[in-house]
Amino acid sequence: MNYKFFSNTKCEYFPCHKTNDPENFNCLFCYCPLYALKDKCGGNFRYSEKGIKDCTNCTLPHIRKNYDYIINKFKDIVEITKLDPK
Template sequence: MSKEKEEKQEKPYWEGKEYSFYNHKKCEFFPCHETTDPQNFNCLFCYCPLYALGSKCGGNFKYTEQGIKDCSACKLPHKRKNYGYIMSKYQEIMELAKKNQ
């Protein structure tokens, strides 16, 4: 992509905003997943809101032999660039919550 086209493309509404990123280096568990980029490790979604979506979360997970979702290898909610993806899944999370009333 040319630099001219790149400049014309708008950034997502949340990119560069303080509310879309939180890095808690003083946390006793920081980082909770192995990373080569601790500066961009996002702690905002410490407890992943996508967990309830099961296999539709989009993350790197597996199920244990006991049927429990294991997200220990997943870094999806901890990447700065994935804030928009997580927010795009909130409609699905709300629909799931409605079913569980």
């Protein structure tokens, strides 16, 4: 299933997070689609003193086996992007 994995080893930022397994570092979700889910993303993040989400220590979107987890979270992303009924 090639559509679930892409590794851009020529990227100047590769790998963008510390890893012991660069051969399996998935770049498909270079910018994490789960960022907007705040504390419901499931990743290893923290909030800075200014309240900014810091994902420096999170590799959730870069682990090959997590493709299905991320895709299944899109229903949650849809929910937070809906207009509030007035």
